[in-house]
Amino acid sequence: MFLLPEVTRKTSRGWRATAFAATAILAIAAQGGNSEVYAQMPGGAASKPQVGVIELQPQSVAITAKLSGRTVASIDAEVRPQVGGIIEERMFKEGSEVKAGDVLYRIDDDAYQASYDAAVATLRKAEAALPSAETKLQRYEELIGQNAVAKQDLDDARAALAQAKAEVASAKAAVETARINLDRTQIRAPISGRVEVSSLSVGALVTASQSDALTTIRQLDPINVDVTQSSTNLLNLRKAVREGRVKLSGDNVQVRLFLETGEEYPETGKLEFSEAYVDPTTGTYTLRAEFPNPDRLLLPGMYVQAVVEEGVAQNSFLLPQRAVSRNARGEPTGFFLGADGKVEQRVLKVEGNVGNNWLVTEGVSAGERLIVEGMLFVKAGGEAIGTLVTINATTGEVESHGDAVSNQGGKSN
Known part of the structure; x- marks a missing residue:
C-alpha cells in the first residue's frame, strides 16, 4: 500500500514527456499543418522548423x-x-x-350615363342655333351697305353669333366632363x-x-x-x-x-x-x-x-487571414521568411477583409514570403525552412504543397 507514491515519482518524467508531445500535436492540428512536413518533434533530426510560405504580389482588389x-x-x-x-x-x-x-x-353608371346623354343633347341644341345666327349676320352685312338696316341691328347680330359659338363650346366642355365621369365608373x-x-x-x-x-x-x-x-x-x-x-x-x-x-x-x-x-x-x-x-x-x-x-484598391496585397495574428498591443502582425532564412515579425496595416483574406496596404512588398503554416514553431529572429504552398481561395485552407524555397527567395533544385 506504500508503493504507489514511489511508482508515481519514478514515472513522473514519462508523464511530462507524453504531455509535451500531446500538446505539440494539438498545436499542429490547430494550425492545420502537416505533422510530417512542419513539425519537428523533440528528438528529430532537423533543428530548423519547416514552414509553409506564399510569395506576395501586388494586385488590384475590388473594395x-x-x-x-x-x-x-x-x-x-x-x-x-x-x-x-x-x-x-x-x-x-x-x-x-x-x-x-x-x-x-x-361602379353603377346609370346616373353618369344620363348626365352624359343630357350634355350631348345640350350640345346638339347649341350647334343647331349656330347656323341661324351665322346666316342672320351675313344678311345684315349685305344690307348695311344699302342702308337697309341700322348699324345697331348689325352689332346685335354679331353678338348673337358670338354667344351661339360660346354656347357650343360650353356644351362641348360639358359633354367631355360627363364623358370623363362616366369613364371613371370603371x-x-x-x-x-x-x-x-x-x-x-x-x-x-x-x-x-x-x-x-x-x-x-x-x-x-x-x-x-x-x-x-x-x-x-x-x-x-x-x-x-x-x-x-x-x-x-x-x-x-x-x-x-x-x-x-x-x-x-x-x-x-x-x-x-x-x-x-x-x-x-x-x-x-x-x-x-x-x-x-x-x-x-x-x-x-x-x-x-x-x-x-x-472601388478598386490598386497595388494592394491580399494576405490569408490564417497568417495574420495580433501582438500584445492589438496590432495585426505577420511572420515573413527572409532571403537569409530568418524569420521577421512585422506590423501590418489592414484596411478590411476580402473573402478569406485581409486587405493589407502597408507592411508588405512584392516578392516577400509570408508564413501561412507552422507559425507556432517560429519566432522573430529565428531561422526556418520554407516550402511554397497553395491556399484555397474558397476555404482559406492550405490546398497543396510545392517545392522548398532557397535562401535567395527562389525554388531550390
Missing part, C-alpha cells in the same frame, strides 16, 4: 461593402375612386398580376404590377377621392433594395480616393445580393442613388439599388444583405 437592408417595391400605387357610387363588380383576382389600364372595379389600374387584397366588396358605397384605398398595386420587377451605410465608412472611402489608394468604380456600380437563407441572389443589380442626408440619430445614410425580379422571388419587406462594389 466592397456588405450592407444590410430591405427590399422595396419599385412603385406603389394606391387605387381610389374618382367618382362616387355603388361598386357593382370587382374585375380582378386578388394577388394576381395586372397591367396598366386593366379594369379593376365597376376604375382602372394606374400601373402594372401585383394587386393586393381588396378592402371593399361588391355593393359597397364609395366616394370620390376617399381616404381609404380600394386596393394597392406594387411593381415587383424591377425591385429596389434600400441599405444603410455609415458616414464613417463614407469618409474613409473618400480619404482613400483622395490619397490615390482607391479608384472609384464610376457611375455603373454593380451590386450583389444575399438572401435571409444565406444564398446569393442570381441576378446582379446596380446602384441607383445615395441620399445626401445623414440620419443624426444613427449616423447612417441610405443607398438604393435596383434588381431584376422576373420570377418574383423578392417581395417587399424582405431582409437582405447587399455587397456594393465601391
Whole structure:
C-alpha cells in the first residue's frame, strides 16, 4: 500500500514527456499543418522548423461593402375612386398580376350615363342655333351697305353669333366632363404590377377621392433594395480616393445580393442613388439599388444583405487571414521568411477583409514570403525552412504543397 507514491515519482518524467508531445500535436492540428512536413518533434533530426510560405504580389482588389437592408417595391400605387357610387363588380383576382389600364372595379353608371346623354343633347341644341345666327349676320352685312338696316341691328347680330359659338363650346366642355365621369365608373389600374387584397366588396358605397384605398398595386420587377451605410465608412472611402489608394468604380456600380437563407441572389443589380442626408440619430445614410425580379422571388419587406462594389484598391496585397495574428498591443502582425532564412515579425496595416483574406496596404512588398503554416514553431529572429504552398481561395485552407524555397527567395533544385 506504500508503493504507489514511489511508482508515481519514478514515472513522473514519462508523464511530462507524453504531455509535451500531446500538446505539440494539438498545436499542429490547430494550425492545420502537416505533422510530417512542419513539425519537428523533440528528438528529430532537423533543428530548423519547416514552414509553409506564399510569395506576395501586388494586385488590384475590388473594395466592397456588405450592407444590410430591405427590399422595396419599385412603385406603389394606391387605387381610389374618382367618382362616387355603388361598386357593382370587382374585375380582378386578388394577388394576381395586372397591367396598366386593366379594369379593376365597376361602379353603377346609370346616373353618369344620363348626365352624359343630357350634355350631348345640350350640345346638339347649341350647334343647331349656330347656323341661324351665322346666316342672320351675313344678311345684315349685305344690307348695311344699302342702308337697309341700322348699324345697331348689325352689332346685335354679331353678338348673337358670338354667344351661339360660346354656347357650343360650353356644351362641348360639358359633354367631355360627363364623358370623363362616366369613364371613371370603371376604375382602372394606374400601373402594372401585383394587386393586393381588396378592402371593399361588391355593393359597397364609395366616394370620390376617399381616404381609404380600394386596393394597392406594387411593381415587383424591377425591385429596389434600400441599405444603410455609415458616414464613417463614407469618409474613409473618400480619404482613400483622395490619397490615390482607391479608384472609384464610376457611375455603373454593380451590386450583389444575399438572401435571409444565406444564398446569393442570381441576378446582379446596380446602384441607383445615395441620399445626401445623414440620419443624426444613427449616423447612417441610405443607398438604393435596383434588381431584376422576373420570377418574383423578392417581395417587399424582405431582409437582405447587399455587397456594393465601391472601388478598386490598386497595388494592394491580399494576405490569408490564417497568417495574420495580433501582438500584445492589438496590432495585426505577420511572420515573413527572409532571403537569409530568418524569420521577421512585422506590423501590418489592414484596411478590411476580402473573402478569406485581409486587405493589407502597408507592411508588405512584392516578392516577400509570408508564413501561412507552422507559425507556432517560429519566432522573430529565428531561422526556418520554407516550402511554397497553395491556399484555397474558397476555404482559406492550405490546398497543396510545392517545392522548398532557397535562401535567395527562389525554388531550390
